[in-house]
Amino acid sequence: MDDPESRVTEEVRQTADAIGRMEIRGAATIADAAARALRDQAEASAAETPDALRAELRAAARVLHDTRPTAVSLPNALRYVLLNADGTTAEDVRAAVATSVAEFRDRLENAQSDLGRVGANRLRDGDTVMTHCHSTDVLACVEAAVEQGKELSAIVKETRPRMQGHITARELDEMGVDVTLIVDSAARRYLNDVNHVLVGADSIAADGSVINKIGTSGLAVNARDRGTPIVCAAQTIKLHPDTLTGHTVDIEMRDESEVIDDETAADIGDPTVLNPAFDVTPPRYVDAIVTERGQYPPESIVTLMRELFGEATVEPWVE
Numbered sequence: 001m002d003d004p005e006s007r008v009t010e011e012v013r014q015t016a017d018a019i020g021r022m023e024i025r026g027a028a029t030i031a032d033a034a035a036r037a038l039r040d041q042a043e044a045s046a047a048e049t050p051d052a053l054r055a056e057l058r059a060a061a062r063v064l065h066d067t068r069p070t071a072v073s074l075p076n077a078l079r080y081v082l083l084n085a086d087g088t089t090a091e092d093v094r095a096a097v098a099t100s101v102a103e104f105r106d107r108l109e110n111a112q113s114d115l116g117r118v119g120a121n122r123l124r125d126g127d128t129v130m131t132h133c134h135s136t137d138v139l140a141c142v143e144a145a146v147e148q149g150k151e152l153s154a155i156v157k158e159t160r161p162r163m164q165g166h167i168t169a170r171e172l173d174e175m176g177v178d179v180t181l182i183v184d185s186a187a188r189r190y191l192n193d194v195n196h197v198l199v200g201a202d203s204i205a206a207d208g209s210v211i212n213k214i215g216t217s218g219l220a221v222n223a224r225d226r227g228t229p230i231v232c233a234a235q236t237i238k239l240h241p242d243t244l245t246g247h248t249v250d251i252e253m254r255d256e257s258e259v260i261d262d263e264t265a266a267d268i269g270d271p272t273v274l275n276p277a278f279d280v281t282p283p284r285y286v287d288a289i290v291t292e293r294g295q296y297p298p299e300s301i302v303t304l305m306r307e308l309f310g311e312a313t314v315e316p317w318v319e
């Protein structure tokens with residue numbers, strides 16, 4: 001049998017490239033794109049036996065998996081689809097993959113709107129929120145509150161170096177929220193003017209730590225110091241099962257060119273440039289984690305993780 005790796009489709013490779021380059025970004029959006037890519041791999045495959053098709057799907061999953069290491073929604077999506085790729089013929093497996101991808105995407109969408117309704121309960125008419133990066137889970141909370149007739153304002157951190165705050169500003173503006181944009185270092189100055197800090201998550205660890213865009217932990221410490229509640233909006237697909245057994249979450253280091261161009265770097269003596277994409281906020285700085293299952297104090301999230309994943313998980317893309 002030839003190498004299943006060689007039969008990974010161009011479309012799957014393009015999706016993986018787009019995730020790596022951050023054209024597809026944000027934990028929930030990455031999960032959705034990865035699930036769709038597996039469905040497309042199954043549809044395009046010429047495999048004639050279930051084993052050959054499953055080997056091809058595992059190879060495609062590995063290509064998708066090896067793009068960005070921090071958002072656990074990516075492996076959680078791949079696991080969901082691969083563990084449901086059952087069937088005694090290749091056709092059966094293809095159909096099972098299509099069904100599980102559709103189910104997964106429905107769950108993602110429903111989870112986000114359920115979570116949005118929970119998060120919206122925390123927001124009152126006239127409140128101001130501060131945001132960091134761009135999180136579709138956070139925006140679902142704001143959108144649900146706006147739909148309930150609440151008028152909201154937002155102070156949006158631009159989020160260097162990739163400026164995802166600009167996407168947040170545009171989407172909040174489209175919802176009718178009054179938006180003020182600030183540079184990241186101005187956050188502390190304005191924390192007394194906001195009622196809530198709202199952030200998303202790429203992963204949540206078993207101890208309740210929130211792994212999110214770099215700068216979240218500093219923002220949370222400052223918010224605690226100022227007495228401003230900090231809420232993390234995160235669907236349960238952000239729960240990191242490996243942390244139940246003591247593993248830590250990898251923090252992605254990105255290219256220095258996102259921070260400074262070669263010419264400017266040369267001009268200032270070519271310093272070492274570090275560009276971590278995410279950081280870890282300890283649970284003591286987070287007031288609540290809002291999920292589609294309700295709101296949890298961070299320290300109790302482990303109970304939900306055990307309920308959803310048991311004690312151990314498998315990595316079905318490994319040969």
Ligand SMILES: O=C(COP(=O)(O)O)[C@H](O)[C@H](O)COP(=O)(O)O
Pocket residue numbers: 022025026027028029071132133134135136137138164199200201202212213277
């Ligand atoms: O940190 C980021 C995005 O980082 P990047 O831009 O590097 O992917 C977002 O806060 C989370 O992914 C949650 O997003 P969502 O709520 O949409 O899943």
